[in-house]
Amino acid sequence: AQPPRETGSFRPTDLVELTQLDPTIRLDIRYATAQNFMGRVLYPQARAFLQRPAAEALAQVNAELKPQGYCLLVFDGYRPWRITKQMWDHTPADKKEFVADPRKGSRHNRGCAVDLSLWDIAANHEVPMPGEYDEMSPRSYAAYAGGTPAQRAARDLLRARMEAHGFTVLPAEWWHFDFKDWKAYPIQDVPFEKL
């Protein structure tokens, strides 16, 4: 299988490693472990990359959250197209709203989508949200009305800070944000070890 053929012109790709840009962004790269919805290791390295403008915007979000006692906890950034294809093939038809169709590609493949949550700096733990990362249920919806008021407030705080810096939440996933310039970058299938 091959990534879809794209026509038109794109900006040169400039994938930046998030922790190089801002060492205070925390990582929990689930796809580099077997603790993910696929149940196996997908990435050889626990690293996260975004196109430079998206990475810089994310560092601004992280800086803005600190006075409130939080920093960002990143689960995934750039994702090679072949991993999107594996996710799609693995996911049952009734759950496909939670994975991108490889015939169109994911915005992760363009280095312009990020999966993330909040980290409570003083308490030293992930902030509870209305649902878990990659949970394939309505609790993942950005507008899900259940959970506790504190969980919904945390989810909505993350969304507000991300939207203020050019990111848009995916309605089905409170943790997934697309950067505004995603159309300007091509779908890539470069594995992590070759970045």
Ligand SMILES: C[C@@H](N)C(=O)N[C@H](C)C(=O)O
């Ligand atoms: C698989 C999940 N973490 C995700 O990123 N889903 C969106 C829809 C995607 O695959 O682009």
Ligand SMILES: [Zn+2]
């Ligand atoms: Zn995502």
